[in-house]
Amino acid sequence: MKLKFCGATQNVTGSRHLVEINGVRILLDCGMVQGGSREEARKQNETFLFDPKEVDIVILSHAHIDHVGMLPRLVKQGFKGKIYCTTVTKEIADVLLRDSAHIQMQDFEYDQKHKGKKPEPLYSEEDVLAAVQLIETYEYRQKFRLAEGVWITFYDAGHVLGSAITVIDYTEKDQEQRRLVFTGDLGRKYMPLLNDPYQVDHAQTLIIESTYASHLHDTIDSITDELCTAVNDVVKRGGKIIVPGFSFERTQEIVYILHQLYNQGRLPRIPIFVDSPMSIAISKVFDKYSAQYDKETFRDFVSKKENPLYFTEIKYTQTVEESKAINNFKGPCFIVSASGMCDAGRIKHHLKNNISDPKNLVLVVGFMAQGTRGRDIVEGKNKINIFGVDVPLRAEVVVFNAFSGHADKLELLDYIRNIKDLEQIFIVHGEENECAVLRDNIYNILKLKCKVDVVDLGEEFDITPAGVESKLGARRQDYVKKMDLLKKEQKLL
Numbered sequence: 174m175k176l177k178f179c180g181a182t183q184n185v186t187g188s189r190h191l192v193e194i195n196g197v198r199i200l201l202d203c204g205m206v207q208g209g210s211r212e213e214a215r216k217q218n219e220t221f222l223f224d225p226k227e228v229d230i231v232i233l234s235h236a237h238i239d240h241v242g243m244l245p246r247l248v249k250q251g252f253k254g255k256i257y258c259t260t261v262t263k264e265i266a267d268v269l270l271r272d273s274a275h276i277q278m279q280d281f282e283y284d285q286k287h288k289g290k291k292p293e294p295l296y297s298e299e300d301v302l303a304a305v306q307l308i309e310t311y312e313y314r315q316k317f318r319l320a321e322g323v324w325i326t327f328y329d330a331g332h333v334l335g336s337a338i339t340v341i342d343y344t345e346k347d348q349e350q351r352r353l354v355f356t357g358d359l360g361r362k363y364m365p366l367l368n369d370p371y372q373v374d375h376a377q378t379l380i381i382e383s384t385y386a387s388h389l390h391d392t393i394d395s396i397t398d399e400l401c402t403a404v405n406d407v408v409k410r411g412g413k414i415i416v417p418g419f420s421f422e423r424t425q426e427i428v429y430i431l432h433q434l435y436n437q438g439r440l441p442r443i444p445i446f447v448d449s450p451m452s453i454a455i456s457k458v459f460d461k462y463s464a465q466y467d468k469e470t471f472r473d474f475v476s477k478k479e480n481p482l483y484f485t486e487i488k489y490t491q492t493v494e495e496s497k498a499i500n501n502f503k504g505p506c507f508i509v510s511a512s513g514m515c516d517a518g519r520i521k522h523h524l525k526n527n528i529s530d531p532k533n534l535v536l537v538v539g540f541m542a543q544g545t546r547g548r549d550i551v552e553g554k555n556k557i558n559i560f561g562v563d564v565p566l567r568a569e570v571v572v573f574n575a576f577s578g579h580a581d582k583l584e585l586l587d588y589i590r591n592i593k594d595l596e597q598i599f600i601v602h603g604e605e606n607e608c609a610v611l612r613d614n615i616y617n618i619l620k621l622k623c624k625v626d627v628v629d630l631g632e633e634f635d636i637t638p639a640g641v642e643s644k645l646g647a648r649r650q651d652y653v654k655k656m657d658l659l660k661k662e663q664k665l666l
C-alpha cells in the first residue's frame with residue numbers, strides 16, 4: 174500500500190489523502206482549502222498533487238466543505254470513477270456544494286464589476302451536478318467490495334450526521350489481510366442527535382485527525398446551567414438572543430438543546446427564528462433521516478411523538494420578507510442565523526439591528542477564526558463594521574465552547590488506545606502544534622511502540638506487509654534528529 178498526503182497536513186482544511194492498493198488509486202476526501210492567505214488557498218484549490226484522471230475511486234468521510242468542497246473540480250479536471258459515502262453525506266454535500274458554486278459565482282461577478290479582476294470560479298453548478306451523479310451510497314456497517322482484495326466499511330464517526338470512519342480491509346499479493354482506518358473528523362460522546370463515535374478495535378495503519386489534540390472540552394451538560402442563567406436574564410430584561418450558527422449540525426444542535434430545555438421547564442417558551450435558507454434545507458435532510466438520531470433523542474423526543482427540530486415555538490423563515498419581518502417582532506426571542514462566523518448571510522442584518530442594544534445577547538456557540546467579524550465580537554471590540562458602517566457593540570456577548578464536534582485530547586488518546594495491532598499512525602487535520610502534541614502524547618502517555626508521523630504536504634509512504642518503510646520528510650528528519658539528541662542527553666529517558 175502506498176500513501177500520499179495531499180492536504181490537511183499540519184492544518185485543518187483541504188482534507189485529501191491518496192491511497193494506492195493493488196494498483197487501485199483511492200482518494201480519501203476531496204476537501205477545499207479555506208482560510209489563510211487567499212492566493213495560497215486559491216493555488217491549492219486550483220490544482221491537485223495528483224492527476225485527477227488517474228484517481229479510480231473517491232471516499233467521502235462527511236459533508237463539511239473542507240472534506241468535499243473540491244469534488245466538482247476533480248470531476249471537471251477529468252475524474253471519471255465512482256464516489257462513495259453515506260446517503261446523508263450525499264444529500265448534505267449536494268446542498269453545500271451547490272451553495273459553494275453559487276457563492277463563487279457571486280464573488281466572481283462582484284469582482285468583475287468592482288475590481289476589474291476575474292478569478293474564475295473553481296467550478297459551476299453544472300460541475301456540482303456532474304459530481305453528485307457519480308456518488309453511490311452505502312450505510313454504516315455495510316461492507317462493500319471496492320476492487321480485487323479491497324473492502325470498505327463505513328462506521329459512525331459521531332462528528333456530524335452521516336459522518337463516517339472508513340475502514341479499508343485489504344490483501345496484497347497472497348499476504349495476510351491488513352487494515353487501514355481513516356477517522357475523518359472524529360466526533361465526541363454525548364452530543365445532541367449524534368451517536369457516539371464507533372470504536373474500531375484493530376488496524377495496522379491509522380490516519381487520525383488532531384484538531385483539538387491539546388484541548389479539553391466541557392461537556393454540553395456542564396454548561397446548561399450557565400446557558401439557562403444567561404438566557405433567563407435576557408428574557409427578564411426583554412432582550413433578544415442572537416445566535417450565529419453554522420447551518421450544518423450546530424444549528425440543529427442548538428434547536429435540539431433549546432427544545433429540551435423548554436420541555437424541562439428551564440427556559441420560557443419564547444419563539445425561535447431559524448433564519449437561513451441553508452439551515453432550513455439541511456434541517457429537512459436531518460428530519461428525513463431521523464432514524465439515524467441517537468438513543469437519547471429517541472428517549473426524549475421520538476418515543477413521545479415529538480420532533481426535536483419541529484415544534485410550536487420554532488419558525489423557519491425562508492423568504493427575504495419573512496426574514497425582514499423578524500425585526501418587527503417585539504419581545505424576547507432567539508434568532509439563529511448563518512453564517513457561523515458572521516461574515517456572510519442574514520446574520521449580518523440581525524447583528525446590525527440588535528448589537529447596539531444592551532438588553533440583547535449574542536450567544537457564541539462556534540469557533541470564530543482570526544480575521545472574521547465573529548472574532549471581533551468575541552474579542553469585545555467597541556464597534557463592529559457591518560455593511561461598511563461601524564455599529565457600536567453594546568449587547569452582552571457570551572461564549573460557549575462546549576459545542577465542538579471534534580474529539581478532544583483525552584478522547585483522541587482513548588480512541589487510539591483501544592485499537593490493537595497498530596504499526597503506524599499518521600497524524601493529519603490539526604494545526605502544527607496540535608499534531609505535535611498528539612504525537613508526543615502517543616509516545617509519552619500511551620507509550621505505544623508503533624511509528625507515529627506528523628505528515629508534510631505531499632509526503633509519500635510505502636507500507637509493505639513485511640514492515641513499515643517511509644520516505645522521511647524534512648520536518649520528520651529534523652524531529653528524529655532532535656529526539657535522538659535528547660535521548661543522548663538523557664533528558665527524555
Ligand SMILES: [Zn+2]
Binds near residue numbers: 235237332358
Ligand atoms: Zn468536519
